[in-house]
Amino acid sequence: MSNIRIPHQIDVEGLRSNLRNMNDTELVRFGTAPRYMFSLSANKRRRPREEFLVQVREARAEWRRRHSPPGR
Numbered sequence: 001m002s003n004i005r006i007p008h009q010i011d012v013e014g015l016r017s018n019l020r021n022m023n024d025t026e027l028v029r030f031g032t033a034p035r036y037m038f039s040l041s042a043n044k045r046r047r048p049r050e051e052f053l054v055q056v057r058e059a060r061a062e063w064r065r066r067h068s069p070p071g072r
Contacts, residue, residue: 010050010051010054012054012058015054015055015058016058016062019058019059019062020062022062024066027059027062027063027066028063030055030059031055031056031059031060031063034052034055034056037049037052038052
């Protein structure tokens with residue numbers, strides 16, 4: 001699995017490039033890894049950090065790009 005660190009200043013284009021280079025298994029792992037970071041206990045009842053939201057949003061977008069039927 002690729003070990004990608006997301007800095008506080010998010011390089012979205014770099015993230016997208018890394019996601020494109022992952023196979024499907026790596027992409028699923030990468031997209032589900034921050035799930036804990038959305039939990040209330042991890043965030044002490046605060047909103048999740050923006051970089052985790054961006055990470056999940058971009059992983060989902062890459063998955064849809066790969067697996068959506070043509071023309072959608």
